[in-house]
Amino acid sequence: xxxxxxxxxxxxxxxxxxxxxxxPHLRNVFVKGELSNxxxxxxxxxxxxxxxxxxxxxxxxxxxxxxxxxxxxxxGMNVLITGDVTVFETSGNYxxxxxxxxxxxxxALYLAFEQLKESLGKEGLFDTRWKRPLPSFPTxxxxxxxxxxxxxxxxxxxxxxxxxxxxxxxxPAIVQGPQAAPSIVKSIEQADTYGTIDVxxxxxxxxxxxxxxxxxxxxxxxxxxxxxxxxxxxxxxETDTTIADFVSDRRAPTPTAAAEMAVPARDxxxxxxxxxxxxxxxxxSNQIKNERKRLTSLQTSYPLQFPxxxxxPFTERLIGLEGRLFRSGQDITGYRLSQHQRLNSLLASxxxxxxxxxxxxxxxxxxxxxxxxxxxxxxxxSDRFHASVRMLKALNPLTIMERGYSIVYQNDExxxxxxALEVGGNIQIRLQDGVAEATVQTITMNAGEEI
Numbered sequence: 163x164x165x166x167x168x169x170x171x172x173x174x175x176x177x178x179x180x181x182x183x184x185x186p187h188l189r190n191v192f193v194k195g196e197l198s199n200x201x202x203x204x205x206x207x208x209x210x211x212x213x214x215x216x217x218x219x220x221x222x223x224x225x226x227x228x229x230x231x232x233x234x235x236x237x238g239m240n241v242l243i244t245g246d247v248t249v250f251e252t253s254g255n256y257x258x259x260x261x262x263x264x265x266x267x268x269x270a271l272y273l274a275f276e277q278l279k280e281s282l283g284k285e286g287l288f289d290t291r292w293k294r295p296l297p298s299f300p301t302x303x304x305x306x307x308x309x310x311x312x313x314x315x316x317x318x319x320x321x322x323x324x325x326x327x328x329x330x331x332x333x334p335a336i337v338q339g340p341q342a343a344p345s346i347v348k349s350i351e352q353a354d355t356y357g358t359i360d361v362x363x364x365x366x367x368x369x370x371x372x373x374x375x376x377x378x379x380x381x382x383x384x385x386x387x388x389x390x391x392x393x394x395x396x397x398x399x400e401t402d403t404t405i406a407d408f409v410s411d412r413r414a415p416t417p418t419a420a421a422e423m424a425v426p427a428r429d430x431x432x433x434x435x436x437x438x439x440x441x442x443x444x445x446x447s448n449q450i451k452n453e454r455k456r457l458t459s460l461q462t463s464y465p466l467q468f469p470x471x472x473x474x475p476f477t478e479r480l481i482g483l484e485g486r487l488f489r490s491g492q493d494i495t496g497y498r499l500s501q502h503q504r505l506n507s508l509l510a511s512x513x514x515x516x517x518x519x520x521x522x523x524x525x526x527x528x529x530x531x532x533x534x535x536x537x538x539x540x541x542x543x544s545d546r547f548h549a550s551v552r553m554l555k556a557l558n559p560l561t562i563m564e565r566g567y568s569i570v571y572q573n574d575e576x577x578x579x580x581x582a583l584e585v586g587g588n589i590q591i592r593l594q595d596g597v598a599e600a601t602v603q604t605i606t607m608n609a610g611e612e613i
Contacts, residue, residue, distance in 0.1 A: 172251070179249035182256060188247040193258065194266055195219075197239045208235060212243065212258060221245075221258040231263060232274035232375075240266035271371050275378050278405055282380070287387045288408045294392045296412060296424065300360035302329045303424055304353040304391065306346060309334040313367045313396070313417035320418050325425035331359065337366035342376030347385040354389045362389065363420045364406060365396030377404035386410055396420030563594040580605050 169177075182188055195212040202208050206225030211218050221243070223235075235241070245260040265273045282288065303321065307313045314332060321328055333353045336345035346364065353362050364386060366374070376382060377397045383405045386393050395410035396417040407413040414420035465472050510516060555561050559569060570577045571590040577583055583602050591598045 171254070175249060175251050175254050179251060182248045190244060191247055191258070192242070192244055193219075194240065194242045197235055197241055198237055200235050200237050202235075210235060212241075219247075219258050220250075220255055221260055223260040223263065227261050232271050233265060234274075234277050235263065242266050271375060271378075275405065278378065278380055278383070279408065282383055282405065282409065287383065292387070292411075294411045296392050296394070297360045298426065300328050300425060302331055302359050304331050304333055304356065304359040304362040306333045306335050306349040306353060306362065306364040307366050307417070308337045311337065311367055313365055316367075316416070316418040317363060317396075317421040320421035321425050324422065324427045325431075326428070328425050331356065337376060338369065338373050339376075343379035343381050346376055347381050350382075350385040350389055350393075354391060359391050361394065361424050362391045363394045363396055363414075363417070363424060364410070365394075365414070365417050365420060366398070367417065368398045368402065371402075374398050374402055374404055377406040379405075382406055383409045394420045394423055560594065563592070568593045580607060 193212065195214050195218075198211040198213050198218070200208065200210040206228055208223040208228045210221050210223075212221045213219070223245075242264045243258065243260045244262045245258050247256060247258050249255070250257050286292075305314060305317055307317075309332060318330055321330060331353075333349035335349040336342045350362070350364060353359050365377075368374075374397055377395070386395070386406055387409050392412070393410045394412045394414050395404070395406040396414040396419065397404045397406055398416075400415035412423060414423050460466060559567070563569070569592040570583075571592065572583060572587060577589065583589065583605055585602050585605055587602050589600050589602055591600055
């Protein structure tokens with residue numbers, strides 16, 4: 163026995179895979195079943211199990227094929243799949259690689275429409291609280307549609323006929339095919355940032371559901387919901403309903419109806435203006451009549467016939483008030499004048515100038531009294547002095563000596579007695595005009611006694 167007859171698992175799996183890949187019956191297989199264990203990978207790949215009552219097969223749909231799906235695969239959904247069957251070497255299981263998938267029983271577009279409608283409805287994009295009112299008199303109307311389509315012609319002719327004052331600004335968009343949704347979203351965003359658009363019409367003319375499918379795309383629905391301008395959807399005909407119709411502020415069955423919805427009718431406005439004019443005219447006429455009646459009534463009223471009687475009480479009251487005012491003024495003036503005089507007298511009594519004058523008078527009086535006193539005292543003292551002088555002169559020994567008297571001194575003392583003298587003693591005799599030295603020779607007393 164030559165060599166080892168056993169194969170590796172990998173070699174066996176590769177052999178089986180080549181058998182699967184070489185089998186033409188496993189190419190473009192058409193198979194139907196129920197989806198189970200559906201898992202959408204972040205990379206875009208979808209993994210699921212396709213099963214029926216008795217069998218199941220692991221399946222996968224790569225991103226390149228899954229990106230073209232119009233609906234979202236879910237568990238329990240019956241589908242029709244076209245794909246290839248081959249072996250996944252890592253697990254050794256055979257798998258179905260789906261290249262296309264269609265719902266079994268209903269159309270894929272219808273299913274996608276219902277799924278997106280349900281999803282956006284749960285988010286609240288269709289709530290009436292988000293619906294904005296349309297402006298009554300728009301000046302600029304934006305239109306997102308094909309530049310050469312019939313829809314823009316219908317919209318322009320309708321607005322020109324109904325309300326030529328409005329300006330139409332077209333934001334061209336591709337409205338059919340794979341590039342339609344991004345083009346519509348871009349045009350809506352351009353209109354939203356334009357700045358002066360009052361209302362926006364988004365739509366196109368009629369067609370099949372495939373032709374209108376761009377208005378069922380989620381990106382278009384979210385662009386309409388995010389738009390700050392009130393949006394009117396106008397897609398297809400009356401029977402065509404799209405996701406854009408649900409998320410828009412107003413839905414018009416046709417582009418022409420959208421134009422009629424966006425602007426008022428000129429004839430209706432004229433009629434409304436005429437009605438308003440008639441109402442205003444009638445109201446003013448009635449008011450003028452009523453005011454005339456009121457004027458006539460006032461002109462014939464008693465107060466206006468004798469108007470002086472209306473203001474006579476006020477005139478009398480005014481005269482009384484003037485008298486009171488005059489008397490009050492006099493009283494106030496007299497009172498103020500007396501106060502002024504009293505204050506002036508008080509001020510004069512305490513005036514420094516007056517007090518200085520009074521001081522001067524007092525000083526003059528005192529000076530006069532002092533002068534008289536001094537003179538009187540001087541005179542009295544002079545009289546007394548002269549009397550004393552006369553007395554002194556009378557008593558002055560020198561005066562006596564003028565009459566021949568002299569004074570005898572012994573030892574510098576007056577010798578007023580002969581007994582005080584001594585014979586032979588020296589004495590001084592003071593005469594009127596000088597002093598003489600003498601020696602006592604004899605002393606004779608008054609009785610004739612000689613000493």
